[in-house]
Amino acid sequence: MTAAASQAGDPPFRSVAIVGAGLIGGSLALAIRRAWPGAQVAGVDRGEALDAARLLVAFDRLDETLAPVDAADLVVLAAPVRQNIALLGEVSRRVATRTVVTDVGSTKRAVVEAARTHDGLIFIGGHPLAGAARAGLGLARADLFAGRPWVLTPDAGVDSVALDRLSTFVRGFDADVHVLSADEHDRLLAFLSHLPQLTASALMHIVGTNAGDHIALAGPGLADTTRLASSPVDIWRDICATNADDIRPALAALIDSLSTLRDRLDDEDALPALFESAQSWRERIQS
Amino acid sequence: MTAAASQAGDPPFRSVAIVGAGLIGGSLALAIRRAWPGAQVAGVDRGEALDAARLLVAFDRLDETLAPVDAADLVVLAAPVRQNIALLGEVSRRVATRTVVTDVGSTKRAVVEAARTHDGLIFIGGHPLAGAARAGLGLARADLFAGRPWVLTPDAGVDSVALDRLSTFVRGFDADVHVLSADEHDRLLAFLSHLPQLTASALMHIVGTNAGDHIALAGPGLADTTRLASSPVDIWRDICATNADDIRPALAALIDSLSTLRDRLDDEDALPALFESAQSWRERIQS
Numbered sequence: 001m002t003a004a005a006s007q008a009g010d011p012p013f014r015s016v017a018i019v020g021a022g023l024i025g026g027s028l029a030l031a032i033r034r035a036w037p038g039a040q041v042a043g044v045d046r047g048e049a050l051d052a053a054r055l056l057v058a059f060d061r062l063d064e065t066l067a068p069v070d071a072a073d074l075v076v077l078a079a080p081v082r083q084n085i086a087l088l089g090e091v092s093r094r095v096a097t098r099t100v101v102t103d104v105g106s107t108k109r110a111v112v113e114a115a116r117t118h119d120g121l122i123f124i125g126g127h128p129l130a131g132a133a134r135a136g137l138g139l140a141r142a143d144l145f146a147g148r149p150w151v152l153t154p155d156a157g158v159d160s161v162a163l164d165r166l167s168t169f170v171r172g173f174d175a176d177v178h179v180l181s182a183d184e185h186d187r188l189l190a191f192l193s194h195l196p197q198l199t200a201s202a203l204m205h206i207v208g209t210n211a212g213d214h215i216a217l218a219g220p221g222l223a224d225t226t227r228l229a230s231s232p233v234d235i236w237r238d239i240c241a242t243n244a245d246d247i248r249p250a251l252a253a254l255i256d257s258l259s260t261l262r263d264r265l266d267d268e269d270a271l272p273a274l275f276e277s278a279q280s281w282r283e284r285i286q287s
Numbered sequence: 288m289t290a291a292a293s294q295a296g297d298p299p300f301r302s303v304a305i306v307g308a309g310l311i312g313g314s315l316a317l318a319i320r321r322a323w324p325g326a327q328v329a330g331v332d333r334g335e336a337l338d339a340a341r342l343l344v345a346f347d348r349l350d351e352t353l354a355p356v357d358a359a360d361l362v363v364l365a366a367p368v369r370q371n372i373a374l375l376g377e378v379s380r381r382v383a384t385r386t387v388v389t390d391v392g393s394t395k396r397a398v399v400e401a402a403r404t405h406d407g408l409i410f411i412g413g414h415p416l417a418g419a420a421r422a423g424l425g426l427a428r429a430d431l432f433a434g435r436p437w438v439l440t441p442d443a444g445v446d447s448v449a450l451d452r453l454s455t456f457v458r459g460f461d462a463d464v465h466v467l468s469a470d471e472h473d474r475l476l477a478f479l480s481h482l483p484q485l486t487a488s489a490l491m492h493i494v495g496t497n498a499g500d501h502i503a504l505a506g507p508g509l510a511d512t513t514r515l516a517s518s519p520v521d522i523w524r525d526i527c528a529t530n531a532d533d534i535r536p537a538l539a540a541l542i543d544s545l546s547t548l549r550d551r552l553d554d555e556d557a558l559p560a561l562f563e564s565a566q567s568w569r570e571r572i573q574s
Contacts, residue, residue, distance in 0.1 A: 129506050149504050178504065191497045192505050196490060196512040201565040202544040203486055208568025210478045210540065217436050217465065218479050218572040219416050224514040225483040229569040233562040237555060244552040251549040253497065255542050257489040262538040265531040268524060275520040278488040281495025282516040285505040 011036035011172075012165040013074035013100070019066065019087060020078035021045040021053035023131060024104045026140030028076060029058035034142045035172035042068030052137045069094045074169070076126075077103035077111075081238040085114045092118035100162045102126040106189065106235065108153045108182035110242035116155070122162050125153035125182055127189075128175060143174075150175035153182040190246035194239055195254060198247070200228035298323035298459075299452040300361035300387070306353065306374060307365035308332040308340035311391045311415065313427030315363060316345035321429045322459035329355030339424045356381045361456070363413075364390035364398075368525040372401045379405035387449045389413040393476065393522065395440045395469035397529035403442065409449050412440035412469055414476075415462060430461075437462035440469040477533035481526055482541060485534070487515035 016032060018025045021043045029041045043050075043059040044066060053062055061068060069075050069091055077084035077091070084103045088111075091101060101123045103111055108125040115123035130148040150170045154163050167177045180188070204226040208215055240247060257274075264270035303319060305312045308330045316328045330337075330346040331353060340349055348355060356362050356378055364371035364378070371390045375398075378388060388410045390398055395412040402410035417435040437457045441450050454464045467475070491513040495502055527534060544561075551557035 129504055131506070131508075148506070151504070188498055188501050188504065191494045192501070192509055195494065196509045198548055199486060199490055199545070200512050201561055202548060203483060203541060204565040204568050205561055206537075206540045206544050207478045207482065208564065208571070210537070211475055214475050214479070215568060215571050217416055217438070217475065219435070220573070221515050222479055222483045223572050224511045225487050226565070226569055226572070227511040228508050229562075229565040231562070233559050236562065237558050240552045240558055241555070247552055248549050250493070250497070251545055253493045254489060255545050255549070257493050258486070258538055258542050258545075261485055261489060262535050262542070265527045265534055268528070271524050271527055272520050274488055274492055275516075275518070275523065277495065278491035278513070278516040281491050281502060282513055284495070284502050285510050285513070287507070287510050 011039040012169040013039060013072075015040045015042070015072045016074045016076065017042045017044065017066075017068040017072035018059075018076045018078055019044045019069070019091075020083070021049055021056075021059070021062075022078065022137055023139050024128065024144075025076070025078035026053065026056055026058060026137040027130075027142065027144035028078065028104070028128075029056070030140055030142035031145055031173040033058055035174075036169070042072070044068060049137070056137060056140065058140075066090055066094055070096075072099055074166070075099060075101045077101070077105070080235050081105040081107050081111060081242050083238075085111050088114055088118055088121070088123075092121040095121070098122070098162075100124065100159075100166055102152075102166060104128055106193065106239045107243040108151075108185045112153060112155065112182040122159050123155075124158060124163060124166055125185075126166070126170070127151040127153075127185065128170075129193075130175075145170075146174040148175055149178050151178045151180055151185055153180055153185050186243050187246045190243060190250040194243060194247050195250040197228050197231060197236060198240075198251065199254065200226050201231075204229035298326040299456040300326060300359075302327045302329070302359045303361045303363065304329045304331065304353075304355040304359035305346075305363045305365055306331040306356070306378075307370070308336055308343075308346070308349075309365065309424055310426050311417075311431075312363070312365035313340065313343055313345060313424040314417075314429065314431035315365065315391070315415075316343065317427055317429035318432055318460040320345055322461075323456070329359070331355060336424070343424060343427065345427075353377055353381055357383075359386055361453070362386060362388045364388070364392070367522050368392040368394050368398060368529050370525075372398050372529075375401055375405055375408070375410075379408040382408070385409070385449075387411065387446075387453055389439075389453060391415055393480065393526045394530040395438075395472045399440060399442065399469040409446050410442075411445060411450060411453055412472075413453070413457070414438040414440075414472065415457075416480075417462075432457075433461040435462055436465050438465045438467055438472055440467055440472050473530050474533045477530060477537040481530060481534050482537040484515050484518060484523060485527075485538065486541065487513050488518075491516035 040060045042061040112125045128150045130144045327347045329348040399412045415437045417431045
């Protein structure tokens, strides 16, 4: 039992609708059952994803339509970013006056800007920094968010009660709430997440096409460096499309650093300077 | 007991001198004790490294000088590449006529070319593709080479008996012998090992300097992608200096791929093509 679970009688939201039952949506449903057992959790998805969600003992109700949104105190959009944006119109028409709407997408500026166009919608962008290289409900876990950051990106004029309720709700999963602007989030994540993903994919592509069958000689170093190359492309197509403006300079900075390295391979001082910087930053991240 | 250990009475080399008692040298000493208990293992190193080696129950003898080379049937150079090259002169003057000399360095062309200048020296380049992001004797393990490739790069006119003996010796550690030319090895490793290392270091440097204290938001994806950034620079300075000609085009290929990506972030077809290639190559490497 977590500390949050001891407050179980009084969930900040009594009825939650999660739209999208993948890794994050499914883990969220499991986390809510554990942290806030008094809350009702409805899931929305379609086809195979909906069938898979029926096997998970986490949703009190599952639906192919947005009907569960009508009675929800909290709506969580957990589809890829551009689907979340497309859903905002129908969601804003369905929700009650005080219902809070959030999302768990990997970019924030595009969805926050879209939400602003819907008058009266109480929207607070969110991004739990948790996940796995492979997506899918099969990897859903109640503790996926424990000890991990959960970024919230409220607009300046946000309803502070709504922000408090959402923060309390998320802390129930033992997540660490970080409040950032959507712009700051997207710029930071371009470096912390989007650049590593694209680098891992490009590196694996270049190494594979040049090594051919000798790829069998690869060791654990290459395996670690390219683990993200197994990520599903659907999510990343949306991330690149909605954060291209921040990803481009991040890619440019890495290209610049690799170009300098290429020109200075024989320079005995350049390499130690780079390694020292990299080593000291690497010590500041987990495992 | 391994299959090789059952042949324990007849090691291909009865006396082995290992010059350099770091992670690879120490692991090799431990592996020899297990696979070829009939063999005597002498270690050569200096200062703190020699003190650390005295704590490892693997060497029958330890020395600060190359004296153990005089009586060895096999000499293994296990220092950084350019130190191995510098050692070749004294080693070639000390060794007996039929003694086999090999190395375990990460690049092969430079050491193989240097060895050719020493008349009568029986040198076969070697590279066990095993190791860890952090170096040092403390991580030495008898099974470091088990199930891993061990590349040998014999010259065309090599003493075939020497090559057979060395191959048998190495297979005793359950390593998989791969015979490649030194050129082929260096070109392949530029992609399989050197490019991933430099990419991980450059990526960590760029991400850290741009994220600052927000580096705390980093997740397991960045941690995996940058694990190699903790590698010790001494080894890599030698690798870059002795394989610059192959590393440069490998860096150029990655820069090219990242530049294309930067220019096509909005292109809905470019990203899936890259991800598909990367995913299928990624499936062909372990874990």
